[in-house]
Amino acid sequence: MNIKDILTAPEDENLFLLGNEAAVRGALESGVTVASTYPGTPSSEIGDILSKLAKDAGIYFEFSTNEKVALEVAAAASASGLRSFTFMKHVGVNVASDSLMSLVYSGVNGGMIILSADDPQIHSSQNEQDNRYYARLANIPMLEPSNPQEVKDLMKFGYQLSEEYQIPILMRTTTRVSHMRGTVNVDSLKKGEITGFFHKDPQRFVPVPEVARVNHRILVEKIDKLQTEANNTSLNQIFYDGREIGIITSGSAFNYMMDVVEENDLPVRVLKMTFSYPFPEDTVLEFIKDVEKVLVVEEVDPVMEKDVLAVLGKNGVDKKVHGKLDGTLPLIYEFNPEIVRHGVNKVLGIETSTKSKENEVLTLPKRPPTLCPGCPHRAIYYAIKKSIKDLNLENVIFPTDIGCYTLGIESPYEAGDYLLSMGSSIGTGCGFAKATQQKVVSFIGDSTFFHAGIPPLINAVHNKDNFLVVILDNRTTAMTGGQPHPGLPWDGMGDPAPEVSIEEIVKATGVDFIKTINPLNLKNSEKTFKQAIQHQGVSVLISKYPCMLIRNRGRKKNFVVEVTDECDKCMVCLQDLSCPAIHLTEDGSTSIDAQLCQNCSICIQACPENAIKVRKI
Amino acid sequence: MKTYNIYICGVGGQGIIKTSIVMGEAAMKIGKSVVMSEIHGMAQRGGVVSTELRIGQSHSPLIGDGEADLILAFEPLEALRSIEKISEDGCVVTNTAPIMPFNINDSDNKYPKMDTILKELESRSGNMYALNALEIAKKAGHILSLNMVMLGGAAAVPNFPIDRTELKESMKDNLPDKSLEINNNAFDYGFNIVNSK
Incomplete structure (x- = not known):
């Protein structure tokens, strides 16, 4: 696939897309004309692709100085009637949150989606915070896709919902969705308005206390109506009809759950939460009516689990809820099929047969990431x-x-x-x-x-x-x-x-x-x-x-750096520089891997014996 | 249809993600259901990179221990690190050219001898194929074609679910035109070596 296919693929074509690439296609199918971000794993590829396609697509894209600015750029575009898209890693939402909280009060005109790419397991972050809390904190509707096709489809759904209720939408992906690749059947593209117009309305857009008080009431009313939407949506789908456990799940956890159920033919039914905030209380009540027990399978925090408990409490339903709070599933890190299998078996009272690991004969050296050669x-x-x-x-x-x-x-x-x-x-x-x-x-x-x-x-x-x-x-x-x-x-x-x-x-x-x-x-x-x-x-x-x-991308080398016979094995280059291109040879001296070496020359300068030299090639 | 699970591992910069996309897209084009998981970000700076590809019916792209039908290892130490993934009758195709971890000199655990690695892999998989993909790639015309040597090797293992011709089509769609000849040669070398074993 060529990156350009994301823009040019005609309706009904199948593309093999990353979740992040599918988000771009979804934006283009929704007529988004302003997009902004600050790069952060696992959301970065969305921006990389938009920066390559925006011109041809006739839309505006920017790398903003930070996530708050990115959100503000998109918010103003939306206030001016354009559809806007801003996306960031989970901790980026913290940076943007000050403006996010007010934005939800004043609402949007053109549809707006804020995509938060969460990072359970902390693959490439400083924490594994669960941004579903932001949906609750800011009172912003949340969509949770499980695979690239859903990412694309939910972008389209999200923009409609956003415009209908004049409220921004928070889409939450996780690393395993952002970086999951799968078949995406595409729809046709939509041309959005390129130039908006801002109709002044300070009684809505300037949250001085008297305005903010009114806006808060309007927001609560919107959320109330949106809860009815969430209760009635076909997005929150039920799979299977077993009666022993009613499993409520979302995002990547849904994928693991489905694989486990299909493999083992379990007596369960599964409620997939896709439109997950406002929490669809009626859907949940109806779903658990005919099951003996409830299991909530979610990453990372017990967010829905607490919501389920609240629904049960509110309605006086006495039913056991399993999940993270009772230790059925781990409280931290991402799930995988094995963890989910173990959890569901616990609730079913089945012994999980753990495949015994063979005794490791070797303890392997680790391979941590490091600064590149020449860095x-x-x-x-x-x-x-x-x-x-x-x-x-x-x-x-x-x-x-x-x-x-x-x-x-x-x-x-x-x-x-x-x-x-x-x-x-x-x-x-x-x-x-x-x-x-x-x-x-x-x-x-x-x-x-x-x-x-x-x-x-x-x-x-x-x-x-x-x-x-x-x-x-x-x-x-x-x-x-x-x-x-x-x-x-x-x-x-x-x-x-x-x-x-x-x-x-x-x-x-x-x-x-x-x-x-x-x-x-x-x-x-x-x-x-x-x-x-x-x-x-x-x-x-x-x-x-x-x-x-x-x-050095595409640069041809005209010299190589080599350790000469003058090396007295002092190990300064090896130990103090710790460059991946320098390694120990069998005779105890050092040697430079010409493939890895980027000719930065710092080892030449660091060598106390002047034993590292340049050779022209 | 049973899902065919491919676990691909190696070191950042070896072309692992590109190889996985070539495979996955080929599978999609012949109408198979396929999901894949990639690692991006910090790990790519000389760290371990792996992708997981599941062809058949599955929702999740993750491969559990004992579930991989094929481990395709671009680096021998990484083959060993991922060996718990191998299924009972699974295959291993490994490159034998090592890449030392940058901190190996300070590491308590030394890089195992190649014989030891290969013996251990053989003891865990009845279908182990080892090839020096680096040397083969050089012979094909460029060291960066190492990933296509590995792809060729994968294509030759018994029960691999995608044909050679389909993979080659996908290579055309996913690799730069100017290096296609070298990459095709690299693929063929890899295929023939594993196929003759």
């Missing part, structure tokens, strides 16, 4: 660690941030001591500088700096803090696959765009020590770092060099 972050980490040793500094605190450079927590760099969220390295830097006498060096990436690093930097200057911020500017949003950000001269549509200078922003905050260095020049990095860390006040070092994955 400029490795160079700056090396220089900083060495400088700190030279200066005999002890107990230096390294608040870190979110990006590839978080991998710097690993040995030998050990350059990550504290992390909360996007931008937290600078805010917590302020706190450590105030609370301790220790030296503080905060690490933050370029995209993360734009996202949430600027307000805390202003805070640091204004509150007269004393610490060093190292901005790791690798000219891209690397961890999520290389998306552009405001510091680059092009935008999310691939058009030329003004390049916002990090250095000028830092200067404008009043930081008086600011230096930009090329991290691949180790001597200069060490010299400048030593000045910076000894400077009183807030100092900023911008370590600027492009990500090797981008810089």
Whole structure:
């Protein structure tokens, strides 16, 4: 499949799509004309594909500076009558939540979907928060697809519902849906309005207290009507007609449940919750009427389980509810068919035959992710660690941030001591500088700096803090696959765009020590770092060099880097740099894998014996 | 119809996801029901990458222990790491060219000897095929065709549910035109080696 097929495939064609790709097709079939995001796994591919297709589709797409801005861009488009789509990883919704809460009050004109890609199991995140709580917190209708076909179809359904009730819709996927690939039968595309018009209505759109009070009442009334919709929808489907257990499930958990039931022919019936908030109380009551027990199978928190218990309590129904709260299913991490099988068997009173694992004869070495060969972050980490040793500094605190450079927590760099969220390295830097006498060096990436690093930097200057911020500017949003950000001269549509200078922003905050260095020049990095860390006040070092994955794409090498016979086996290159391209040979010296090596040359500079050399090819 | 489960594993950057898409799309085109799970994000930075492909009737794309009909391992250590997935009569096709974990020198557990890995794999699967896909890919014209060597190898195992011709069609749809010849050669080399065993 070519990416373009997502845009060009005619009605009724089958495409083999990722959940995230299906979301794009769903948006295009719904006439979405404004889309915005800040990249984050597991939602990133939606933006990657839109950035490739938006122009041909004749719609607008942007990588916004952060999720809050992304939501605001989409909200205003919707208020102006256009259909808009914003999407982000689960923790991105936290960033957007301040505006989300108000947006639901004032509502939308053009349909609007906010897609939250949750990450049960924490495959690529800092937590596994369950964003179904946001549906309850903000009072926003929720749709939960289980596979790519449903992602696409629910986009279309969601836009209709959104417009009918003038309310944004929250679609919740999880990693196993976002990154699940399956057959998607597509419908025809819909052309949406390109230009909207905003009809002023401050009594609706400006939530001063008197307006917000009215809006809250309107919202509650909408939710009441939407509950009737949820009770009557055919989306919340019942499968099988066994009487022993009524299973209520949603999302990925539904897939596991169905496989388990089909395999074992269990005496159960399954209610698939797709339109899951407002919680369809009547549907649930009706469903459990004829079953002996109830089992709720959901990821991650016992959200529906508590809703079911409330429905039972409210209606005076005495029926046993199993799930996470009674320990039938685990409280944390994602499910799989085995976990679900085990849970349902417990309720049925069947012994689960666990396949005995064969004795492991070998304990295998782990393969953790690491900084790529040639990564400029490795160079700056090396220089900083060495400088700190030279200066005999002890107990230096390294608040870190979110990006590839978080991998710097690993040995030998050990350059990550504290992390909360996007931008937290600078805010917590302020706190450590105030609370301790220790030296503080905060690490933050370029995209993360734009996202949430600027307000805390202003805070640091204004509150007269004393610490060093190292901005790791690798000219891209690397961890999520290389998306552009405001510091680059092009935008999310691939058009030329003004390049916002990090250095000028830092200067404008009043930081008086600011230096930009090329991290691949180790001597200069060490010299400048030593000045910076000894400077009183807030100092900023911008370590600027492009990500090797981008810089060297399609580049032909004209030299190779090799370890020569002069190597005295001191192991500095191997142990202090820990580059994946450098390995130990059988005779105890080191060797460089020419395939992996990106010719960054830092090992040449780091070698005390000058034993690593360049050879022209 | 019984579901045919394929577990594909290796290291970030080896072309595992692309290979899985070639397979999955080929299955879809011949009217089979297919679901697949991919890993994106942090793991791709030199970490373990796996995809799970289920062809037949299933809702979930995840393959449990003892359920894989085929383990297609792009890296031998990763073959061993995933061996619990293998079903009783499942096949293993593994590349024998190792990629050392970056921290192997500091690791308490050394990288096992290749003989040890292959013996262990053989003891767990009666149908184990080992090939040096890296060398074969070089012979085919480019090391990046390693994934198509592996795909060719997979296509040759008994009961593999997709024909060679269908896979080749799917390769045409999913790979750049300019490298198609090399990739086709790589596929054929892989196929012939496993087929002759």
